[in-house]
């Protein structure tokens with residue numbers, strides 16, 4: 001079955017075990033929640049799947065093929081895209097140019113063709129621009145195409161990061177706290193974006209502290225505590241689990 005997987009991964013930073021024997025599989029067309037207290041290892045697991053860290057034990061794989069030796073860029077080409085806990089945009093560039101940066105993985109034109117703006121490079125640029133414009137509209141920023149990304153509101157920056165990640169035409173999209181700092185209405189908007197992404201067949205990993213949001217839109221939820229997987233299941237199973245309530249959700 002096609003999936004992006006972490007299999008029994010362990011990650012240490014010096015003496016700290018950030019992840020211990022954690023497994024997770026992300027399937028196409030699902031929204032999979034990843035929750036847990038601060039420092040429980042959520043971002044570390046996302047970094048492992050996207051290639052920023054290598055596991056000290058266990059492995060990551062895509063459709064059963066091992067990924068561990070592959071760089072962030074190679075994984076991006078295989079269809080793994082992400083956003084960051086703190087948005088990482090190029091503030092001086094326009095919204096459209098930021099979104100277009102996500103298209104690079106599809107480039108076929110070589111350096112010489114691009115440098116001299118030969119026909120293939122020009123056609124590619126037009127296709128990238130059209131795709132980026134559509135995605136920027138899709139996340140609700142169509143009115144701000146030419147605005148500098150640095151001038152966007154916080155929520156708008158988060159939505160633009162999602163558009164940029166989607167511009168790479170990923171199979172899997174890993175979102176690190178996309179609802180962080182968003183208002184209720186903005187979280188609703190985010191929910192509609194994630195719903196549309198899921199319907200297109202992309203598998204979404206949703207790292208989030210807004211647990212109501214997670215339980216509402218996820219099909220499955222994995223819970224970490226201090227680097228260990230404590231519960232995996234449907235939102236109802238996770239929400240009612242005594243251990244999850246004890247360490248994270250509160251009584």
Ligand SMILES: Nc1ncnc2c1ncn2[C@@H]1O[C@H](COP(=O)(O)OP(=O)(O)OP(=O)(O)O)[C@@H](O)[C@H]1O
Pocket residue numbers: 013016018036037038039040041042043044045085
């Ligand atoms: N590059 C690093 N070097 C050293 N320690 C790290 C590094 N990255 C993460 N850690 C540590 O690993 C543990 C897990 O961190 P991680 O960022 O994965 O947690 P998290 O679940 O994403 O937390 P939060 O909800 O606060 O974002 C923490 O103790 C953190 O301090």
Ligand SMILES: [Mg+2]
Pocket residue numbers: 042043044085
């Ligand atoms: Mg984190």
